[in-house]
Amino acid sequence: MARFINKSQTEIGESPFELRFRGTKKSDKILLRVIDFDAENVEECKLKEFKEISRYIDKETITWLNVDGLHDPKLMEQIGEVFEFDRMIMSDVLNTDQRPKVQEYEHCLFVSCKMLTFNEKKNQLISENLSLIIADKLLISFQEKRGDVFEPVRERIRKQKRKIRNSGTDYLSFALLDIVIDNYIFILSLMGERIEMIEEKLINNPTPDVLRLINEYKREINFMRKNILPAKEMAMALVKSDSEFLDDENVGVHLKELLDNINQAVEISDSYREILSDQLNIYHMTLSSKLNDVMKFLTIFSVIFIPLTFIAGIYGTNFDNLPELHFKYSYFIMWGVMISITLGMIFYFKKRDWF
Amino acid sequence: MARFINKSQTEIGESPFELRFRGTKKSDKILLRVIDFDAENVEECKLKEFKEISRYIDKETITWLNVDGLHDPKLMEQIGEVFEFDRMIMSDVLNTDQRPKVQEYEHCLFVSCKMLTFNEKKNQLISENLSLIIADKLLISFQEKRGDVFEPVRERIRKQKRKIRNSGTDYLSFALLDIVIDNYIFILSLMGERIEMIEEKLINNPTPDVLRLINEYKREINFMRKNILPAKEMAMALVKSDSEFLDDENVGVHLKELLDNINQAVEISDSYREILSDQLNIYHMTLSSKLNDVMKFLTIFSVIFIPLTFIAGIYGTNFDNLPELHFKYSYFIMWGVMISITLGMIFYFKKRDWF
Amino acid sequence: MARFINKSQTEIGESPFELRFRGTKKSDKILLRVIDFDAENVEECKLKEFKEISRYIDKETITWLNVDGLHDPKLMEQIGEVFEFDRMIMSDVLNTDQRPKVQEYEHCLFVSCKMLTFNEKKNQLISENLSLIIADKLLISFQEKRGDVFEPVRERIRKQKRKIRNSGTDYLSFALLDIVIDNYIFILSLMGERIEMIEEKLINNPTPDVLRLINEYKREINFMRKNILPAKEMAMALVKSDSEFLDDENVGVHLKELLDNINQAVEISDSYREILSDQLNIYHMTLSSKLNDVMKFLTIFSVIFIPLTFIAGIYGTNFDNLPELHFKYSYFIMWGVMISITLGMIFYFKKRDWF
């Protein structure tokens, strides 16, 4: 199974209205959490059956239904029918491999993007699809797995933060998307810290582990970009959208900030990509420079012995007439000559700055 | 014959209305398959002669004629004449080397793009031209070879899927193009899986086979991009088109999704391109690092013997006066000195972390 | 003389109205060919003197004057005067080093672009400037050298192809430009075939000749891009132009196709550029990998002999007291030890997968 994209042959040519769960990740049971609030009251509950939602539907309060888990197409169909959504929408919710997008429908606005989490042990990013259906007084969010990422928003609702309790579903949606984008930047700052720490090791001790690390981060930054670059288009579409479900006065400024944050994430990931490329270069150069030093030293070492061994070889010959062999101090003179040659060579190499 | 583009000198300066078959791929006999349907009925048949099409023309039902094989210019001319198409259109159908495009004519809309298939044995993509002529109540699709890629759509028509049976030729065309694009993504996910698997081999066992593989995938990704990048323009043209043959309410959302899917395909192919470049780098570095280790080991090994051989050389000389030769334990002392030197050097090299 | 651009100091500051021939290529005599036609009749002739053109001017027929050779500024001036063209136009015709462009004047439309030919022996592209002046019932084309590239169009006119005989000068101009662009694609397919054939040689036999070839093609593709990239702007200008001399109904579709073809040419040249870069990489890696194998083999070969030579050296010493020398089978034992060491080392190197 490829990590960057995954499509089975059986999906080809399927009707776009088909409701089919494509993933393999299952939370044991699909969790349906409702928060229903207005400026005065907050009510929170976990639905045992989807039917219970009827209690909240016709009230004037804002209802946020969070669905954790997508592996029950029947439930999805039921949701679509109860709220009378276009069939395309529920199919989009289940199509977890699609690009982030904003799609305007008659009765609602559909937004999807990728949530990223960083597995610090494996140095690996995990991507999960998040879908939002924004309707009048109703927000439904779909996640692939159970998770607590949206807890801070729930906390803000409970704590009666003025803005979030007085605004409609548009501000609430912004709050959720904001968490997703903040997470991108948080992960980048986490990875960034580690990437910047590589630099030191790089020059002092360029082990293959460092190389492996650089390549891992390169791959993850690449994976991140694949996920956040299209999110930029999604945010741009939100900023430009004149949908009735996004009140410009209420969330206009905030959506612009969202876009700004994604832009920042993209720029920082670009910076780190370049830093990693540079590090790879430094690694390569440091390593080859170290090797070169070793080889040069060893070569010089051998070279010094070569003429000495040759001289010894000369006087190891068995010629009958080899006058030097018979002088009294020949042997000692030989040593003297050898030492002179050695010193001469060392001096010469030093002078040419060879070691 | 070049694979990326192919143009013979004789084609230069030809009239754009010339109907000439340029390819070499021939299905033995051109296959003409008709599906004629409306919300209530479906009728399927293979035409023995093109004339039989007259049966379907004047009915109120939707007629989809699928033509497998382009090597009979006369048949093409006949088709053009029967339906009173602009002559340019039939010439475009036969011009299989052209870029994907959308061209609006008075009586119809012409769309062409490339279908890709992946030969898993040869690790090679094969590209085939697909042309669609979308008219009122009539869709004609042209393929270069017999194939069953559109079977899922036929199946959907047979199974009376509400949408496809109740919509016009625009939705049907979308369904066909959707299969083509889905195929791009499917092929990318197929190649992606293999590309991602290279990584492991890369570090443990960087054989020339791995190098060959990386280069093959690079070439194929390049080939794919050449085919899908212009398809993006084609999809954009469809989304923006205000042709009467594309009912915006009926297929607007779907065409946007088509464009989204092509964008995804382009982005993923970009990701894999980068991954392959990185892999090439890793390959290069791993290989050179391995070689360096070997060479360093061998060099150090030789270097250790060099002074030893020199010492042996010294005492192989035949000087008359060489006092050491005559001491009783000289030979054993020599061994001792040699062992000390060896250990000293090993210790020194270890300390400097050279092996 | 630089091949990519050529400007002499004397040209700086010249009036843009100056008529001066800048090139060095001269056809011996400037050739003036006229084809004059309408739906019924065709008349062809070579003018001996330019004055003879008067015969064709006031007729209702379409007149195409083709001028081969630009080295006679006086003739150019005469042409400009007879047809009452803006002086800028004739200066543009002579300015053969300029970028492809479309310029609308009161009485005519000026179009220029580069014609490329490929010298297969030298593996070199040759670029020549083509200028078209499109007026009412009159088309003048200027080439730098005599050539037969437009013969197919003449043939189509002679053969009474309906469209070309019934349309105005706009369709005729399109036909000429189409030949130029088709030529780009033809040359690319010619080069492409050869470039793709390099791949095989690359892995089996990476000789310096292959390197030279790759670099030659890189340079030529670069040269081609320099010529066709601006042609894209030219075609875009034609498509967007609302000049009275281009009847949108008559040539709109064809000009769009022209643009499509240039786009294709650009994309294919991009593909080949990348392929050539990859080939350079493969060349480099294959070569260095081959060298490494040789060096490793040689080094291992030497390393095996080093301890053997050392042992022989030991027993070549002349110590009085060297017990091993006097044992009966010492020599044979030495051989045994040497063979053991050799086998041990070979085994060790094999095990570590060093050769």
Add this chain to the structure above:
Amino acid sequence: MARFINKSQTEIGESPFELRFRGTKKSDKILLRVIDFDAENVEECKLKEFKEISRYIDKETITWLNVDGLHDPKLMEQIGEVFEFDRMIMSDVLNTDQRPKVQEYEHCLFVSCKMLTFNEKKNQLISENLSLIIADKLLISFQEKRGDVFEPVRERIRKQKRKIRNSGTDYLSFALLDIVIDNYIFILSLMGERIEMIEEKLINNPTPDVLRLINEYKREINFMRKNILPAKEMAMALVKSDSEFLDDENVGVHLKELLDNINQAVEISDSYREILSDQLNIYHMTLSSKLNDVMKFLTIFSVIFIPLTFIAGIYGTNFDNLPELHFKYSYFIMWGVMISITLGMIFYFKKRDWF
């Protein structure tokens, strides 16, 4: 803590209205400096308590409040309340890690960007956030640390430069931003000078220090780009803005110049990035070329001795029947042969231009 971006997990999901100080840099006490002026008078003072600002608020004069230090959220809240700013604004002021931006509010215009300073000792850029709130007759500037960068503007106000004293807060804001941008260019010229000086060392003496230097500058240029590229968008937004707080007649030309200056900064940083890349290349090539020369010399040196040592080895053998040993001048002939071989090899190597 990563230098390029920094986000703690606790910030995720916070309300955008939260006033929280995120940084660690604290000036001991927040410094509040006021300059209040009109065409005739200037009054300068340091506020002890923020309340004192009331003196200046209702006057017809222009009031510029400069706040050095952001670590007191309460003060920030107080500022926001006194001037009745949107709560978002004060939160933006405290969000020092955000991208440069321009945001229009009902009662004011918010502008933020990065101020850079260059630590010449550490070769490191330090970035600090600057926020401007431009209102009617009121300008508030926020810096993270105490600093004197704006002193020249104060000096111009004191010296009664006509323009600055007669214009509104828009021209004053421009003057502050101008200093920030001028600083970018000044730092680039500082770094540029040093980068250009590297070139010389590079060829004569490519030490690892030079490599370290190049990499340091690469990282800093990268850091700079991360800060100034988004500033370009900020300037573009200012130029295009039709806010009532920016009088186009008064500052239009100046804002355009601001944009021009940022563009220049971006272009120059691009130039230096390329120069550094080229330098890295030169470093690499020079180093490897030097090493190659050394290795070639050493190898040739060894190679010359190899046949000589072999010959000596031959005559060191102890064969009973080795005729040459017994000729009278054998030894001297051997020397002659050796010298001839040496000279021959040197001649051969010289001829092939190997050293």
Add this chain to the structure above:
Amino acid sequence: MARFINKSQTEIGESPFELRFRGTKKSDKILLRVIDFDAENVEECKLKEFKEISRYIDKETITWLNVDGLHDPKLMEQIGEVFEFDRMIMSDVLNTDQRPKVQEYEHCLFVSCKMLTFNEKKNQLISENLSLIIADKLLISFQEKRGDVFEPVRERIRKQKRKIRNSGTDYLSFALLDIVIDNYIFILSLMGERIEMIEEKLINNPTPDVLRLINEYKREINFMRKNILPAKEMAMALVKSDSEFLDDENVGVHLKELLDNINQAVEISDSYREILSDQLNIYHMTLSSKLNDVMKFLTIFSVIFIPLTFIAGIYGTNFDNLPELHFKYSYFIMWGVMISITLGMIFYFKKRDWF
């Protein structure tokens, strides 16, 4: 002093109206040349004092004042006052480090760009700022140094070229800018010729001088791009400008041509940049390939002697019982064996294509 940008700390925060000379290049005396002309008459003179200009101001003729040298701020102020220019303009004239720009003022149009000259000895481009102030019947041009680049235009005015004498200051300005751009192309063709000549040397004789040359040209092309890329924006602004000082009918076509020429310059500089990169690659590969050949040869040479020396070593041992030593023809057999081994190895290496 950095060559790409130069800013001193003292300039930071200066009022944009400040008139200060920043450069160091001084022509000894500022030269004021006037050409005053209309269709009938031309009058040329060098002003001794600026006051003399009054003679030309109120006449109906066109007045072109050329100022060579900027080092006298007082003169600049005087010029600004006499013609009642906006203070910003004169400050822009003196700000020689700014980007090329077009700025429309009430009474005039300000245009600035860089003039380049090529020092052929040092292989170095020199850039100089040119400012034009285009007003009604008045054109003032400012150069940093005395120079004769505009002589051809003066010559055209003297020779009574119809267009230049009958047009206003807009055509005259175009003529001056045209010279500047023509110069870009001339320099590129000059550099191009040399760059293309490098290729040959590259393969036959890749000396370090060639490397130095390539790097010099890379730096200069980089420098050129830094100067001409922004000039493109300047030209675009002129083409789009609807200033009253640029009569579209009179100079529209010419300004478009100007833009075309800059585009050509940019494209050619791109081509040469790529060619230089390729050359660097070829240099690197040729060099390393040459070195590899040498090292391989040397290594093979040594390897052949290794077993021979080993054999000689064996028979140099002093074992009492070494039977081969005592056979009559042992020595000659040894030689035979040695020659066989040598031939065998040479044959083996040749067969594996190692040299």
